[in-house]
Amino acid sequence: xxxxxxxxxxxxSGLRCTxxxxxxxxxxxxxxxxxxxxxxxxxxxRVDPRCSRATTYNNLRDLVQAGLVRExxxxxxxxxxxxxxxxxxxxxxxxxGAVEDLDWYDVPKPAGAALGKRVFRDCELxxxxxxxxxxxxxPKS
Amino acid sequence: xxxxxxxxxxxxSGLRCTxxxxxxxxxxxxxxxxxxxxxxxxxxxRVDPRCSRATTYNNLRDLVQAGLVRExxxxxxxxxxxxxxxxxxxxxxxxxGAVEDLDWYDVPKPAGAALGKRVFRDCELxxxxxxxxxxxxxPKS
DNA sequence: GTCTTAGATTAGATATATTCTAAACAGCAT
DNA sequence: ATGCTGTTTAGAATATATCTAATCTAAGAC
Numbered sequence: 450x451x452x453x454x455x456x457x458x459x460x461x462s463g464l465r466c467t468x469x470x471x472x473x474x475x476x477x478x479x480x481x482x483x484x485x486x487x488x489x490x491x492x493x494x495r496v497d498p499r500c501s502r503a504t505t506y507n508n509l510r511d512l513v514q515a516g517l518v519r520e521x522x523x524x525x526x527x528x529x530x531x532x533x534x535x536x537x538x539x540x541x542x543x544x545x546g547a548v549e550d551l552d553w554y555d556v557p558k559p560a561g562a563a564l565g566k567r568v569f570r571d572c573e574l575x576x577x578x579x580x581x582x583x584x585x586x587x588p589k590s
Numbered sequence: 591x592x593x594x595x596x597x598x599x600x601x602x603s604g605l606r607c608t609x610x611x612x613x614x615x616x617x618x619x620x621x622x623x624x625x626x627x628x629x630x631x632x633x634x635x636r637v638d639p640r641c642s643r644a645t646t647y648n649n650l651r652d653l654v655q656a657g658l659v660r661e662x663x664x665x666x667x668x669x670x671x672x673x674x675x676x677x678x679x680x681x682x683x684x685x686x687g688a689v690e691d692l693d694w695y696d697v698p699k700p701a702g703a704a705l706g707k708r709v710f711r712d713c714e715l716x717x718x719x720x721x722x723x724x725x726x727x728x729p730k731s
Numbered sequence: 732g733t734c735t736t737a738g739a740t741t742a743g744a745t746a747t748a749t750t751c752t753a754a755a756c757a758g759c760a761t
Numbered sequence: 762a763t764g765c766t767g768t769t770t771a772g773a774a775t776a777t778a779t780c781t782a783a784t785c786t787a788a789g790a791c
Contacts, residue, residue, distance in 0.1 A: 465758080467768065486748075501770050506749065508768095522663035525778085527748060538700070540708060549708075551700050556715060559679070559692050566726075567681060567690075570719035574697060578711035585707070606787080608739065628777075642741050647778065649739095666749085668777060733791085740785070751774065761763080 451478060462515035469493070469500040473508045477518060477532040483548040485527040521548055538574040544583035551576065592619060603656035610634070610641040614649045618659060618673040624689040626668040662689055679714060683721035690721060 455474050456466045464470060472493045477484075484492070490505040509530055512518035521529045521539060526546045536553040556574055578584075596615050597607045605611060613634045618625075625633070631646040650671055653659035662670045662680060667687045677694040697715055
């Protein structure tokens with residue numbers, strides 16, 4: 450069951466497993482898409498009307514801080530979220546803003562000198578262009 | 591002079607060189623930072639009070655469409671902008687959201703099969719961690 | 732020069748996204 | 762039960778971005 454996995458990952462991150470927090474996490478793990486905060490709020494609130502907008506945002510923030518969820522910023526649109534499962538890169542559609550996963554492969558890190566005194570945590574590769582839908586709709590320019 | 595360069599790059603992109611548009615572009619080229627739209631508006635409006643918020647946003651949109659400016663989305667914060675000059679990657683601070691440039695180096699593209707029917711336009715590499723300031727302030731955790 | 736027209740600009744209103752506030756609630760240790 | 766800490770709530774507040782309708786400007790046509 451996912452239920453125990455979710456509970457455990459929450460608690461091992463120091464987060465109480467409240468019904469609302471569980472619902473947000475479960476929703477993100479079920480879906481392989483990258484929903485916006487508004488979509489998450491709608492979905493969770495529809496199932497359990499006792500989950501307010503503020504709670505959805507609070508829990509998303511907590512889950513991101515705990516490293517269980519990743520936030521993906523998209524130009525000109527609301528942030529998107531995904532449960533962190535297997536490592537991957539992202540493809541973002543210029544046209545519709547859809548975020549899609551691409552298989553992971555290693556990326557060369559910058560030289561230590563280039564980083565200077567910064568503390569490196571992670572890197573990600575973002576590809577841009579047109580998703581399959583938009584490419585079909587608008588093959589030229 | 592930058593003045594002619596800016597005028598020419600605007601006009602060769604089919605954009606009229608209006609005082610407001612020029613001011614936005616000049617501001618972005620002078621600064622090597624990555625200001626938010628609000629910062630750009632404040633700065634341009636302070637110099638020339640006859641540049642409204644809407645115009646600043648309109649011009650940023652036009653400049654991005656023309657390929658002269660890049661928009662950088664940062665999680666949980668307003669969009670940031672930069673004049674496109676030499677190619678580079680980005681480092682984004684987890685703590686303060688600062689965006690810094692790192693020297694460019696080639697990145698392997700994904701296999702054609704992985705991209706499927708998508709249309710590839712560009713890729714960028716984003717490094718995350720703590721910038722020098724924040725690393726000093728908070729060396730642990 | 733002045734007419735015309737398309738594009739640009741303006742202030743303020745509006746829309747959208749996110750966070751804050753203050754009060755109430757829940758789980759857990761005393 | 763009591764108190765403590767963290768959580769949740771509804772709605773207000775803030776931040777960010779875009780829209781609207783009127784006005785202005787520049788450049789070409791005459």
